Amino acid sequence: MAEIAPAPRKVFVHTFGCQMNEADSARMVELLGRHAFSRTPYPEDADLILLNTCSIREKAEHKLLSALGRYRAHKARRGTLLAVGGCVAQQEKDRLLARVPYLDFVFGPDNISKLPDMVERAARERFAETGWMASEEYLFPRADPEAARGHTTAFVTAMKGCDNVCSFCIVPHTRGREVSRPRQEILAECAALAEVGVREVTLIGQNVNSYAGGCDFAALLREVAAIPGVARVRFTTSHPHDLSDALIEAFRCEPKVMPHFHLPVQSGSDPVLLRMRRDYTVEAYLKRFDLLRAARPGIAITTDFIVGFPGEAEEDFERSLLLLERARFDNSFSFVYSPRPHTGAARRVGSAPDWSEVPREVAVARLERLQAVQRRISSETLAGELGKTVEVLVEGALEGEEGRRFGRTAENRVVHLDADIARAPAGALLPVRITRAHANSLSGVVAA
Ligand code: SAM
Ligand code: SF4
Numbered sequence: 001m002a003e004i005a006p007a008p009r010k011v012f013v014h015t016f017g018c019q020m021n022e023a024d025s026a027r028m029v030e031l032l033g034r035h036a037f038s039r040t041p042y043p044e045d046a047d048l049i050l051l052n053t054c055s056i057r058e059k060a061e062h063k064l065l066s067a068l069g070r071y072r073a074h075k076a077r078r079g080t081l082l083a084v085g086g087c088v089a090q091q092e093k094d095r096l097l098a099r100v101p102y103l104d105f106v107f108g109p110d111n112i113s114k115l116p117d118m119v120e121r122a123a124r125e126r127f128a129e130t131g132w133m134a135s136e137e138y139l140f141p142r143a144d145p146e147a148a149r150g151h152t153t154a155f156v157t158a159m160k161g162c163d164n165v166c167s168f169c170i171v172p173h174t175r176g177r178e179v180s181r182p183r184q185e186i187l188a189e190c191a192a193l194a195e196v197g198v199r200e201v202t203l204i205g206q207n208v209n210s211y212a213g214g215c216d217f218a219a220l221l222r223e224v225a226a227i228p229g230v231a232r233v234r235f236t237t238s239h240p241h242d243l244s245d246a247l248i249e250a251f252r253c254e255p256k257v258m259p260h261f262h263l264p265v266q267s268g269s270d271p272v273l274l275r276m277r278r279d280y281t282v283e284a285y286l287k288r289f290d291l292l293r294a295a296r297p298g299i300a301i302t303t304d305f306i307v308g309f310p311g312e313a314e315e316d317f318e319r320s321l322l323l324l325e326r327a328r329f330d331n332s333f334s335f336v337y338s339p340r341p342h343t344g345a346a347r348r349v350g351s352a353p354d355w356s357e358v359p360r361e362v363a364v365a366r367l368e369r370l371q372a373v374q375r376r377i378s379s380e381t382l383a384g385e386l387g388k389t390v391e392v393l394v395e396g397a398l399e400g401e402e403g404r405r406f407g408r409t410a411e412n413r414v415v416h417l418d419a420d421i422a423r424a425p426a427g428a429l430l431p432v433r434i435t436r437a438h439a440n441s442l443s444g445v446v447a448a
Pocket of ligand 1: 306335
């Protein structure tokens, strides 16, 4: 008798947080696709709702709880399975099951490959699957190149986890030790993506420039750049202490490595950096920063700042402003310090005068000041692009705007194009004359 194929089921994925989570969500959908699931953009149609979470700041956890509250109605109406993966799952484990009684299962980042089995198991019991895979046995989920067909850009996982001990950060607790993906696997994935039309590859990992999967990170970048069809290579995110001379050299010599570097500094004050356990001084950071700028003139350097870290005095904060003015970062992501469980800073806050808590209203006011300075610098930088002709990789249509397309410059600046699909098809690298500069993006026309 012929086997009856299982009825197709639908999965809706809600992703919180960083590119690592975006990539994990894509792998989950591809894996479930091999088990008769298809992705739906509508949670009300789903048989399974997956929430892939972030716990880097407390706010991210609150967002998870309010999203779960919204999805509860779908469970009541049609028995939808509700599952939480990612960093909050790893942090909270079965405490999350106890806290959210209508949740079916919880799974940590190392358990993605078991997802099809977990879905079947959820019919019988509620559970938390949050064990770790031994580093030497760790298998990186492989991207399905077919899912990337029609896309111009793709993320490729190069490593996972983090061996640093920054005192504010929960990542080592939720993502475990660093494991680098074997070089051949990365190269094969990039080549398969290039074959289906992907032109820009971004290598990702919590601390990607400490990569050690058979070669160093600079060598990996060069090898990816050499793959036929790959026009642009990017990476994120990096720790300043792994900004090696070899990596700076790759920026000097390899034109396919794009002139954009996200190099989180966190603070412009040495005593704060010391308490953060960042293992560099502002001077050492700027030294590497200047070498990078000299190796690749025009490189766009972006960063992260935390304000209101325990013990941050007004003069410490002002040093962050000074650093911002000195470095003129292309952009920065800045956050109010959020105490996280299992971190050194959360344990020490209030234990000594230099670990005193910064009142929230002080921290929020500092954040606003820092962001105002960044907005001015960013808009001055973007205004400096007016009239230039730059190379743009076209990514697609601008939603809701007939006859307008968008893409990015080599420096990762978003450009809106007055052009139709025939003039600017996805994947095309076009010379674009910049005609307008906005707060966060540029507009332009395709140059003759
Ligand atoms: N690996 C990167 C590095 O070394 O800088 C950072 C990755 S972390 C996932 C992204 C950013 O979140 C950090 O650079 C930091 O600015 C911010 N962040 C991390 N923990 C935080 C906390 N407890 N409170 C506020 N911001 C935090
Ligand atoms: Fe967190 Fe980055 Fe520090 Fe690792 S290097 S602990 S991911 S901030």
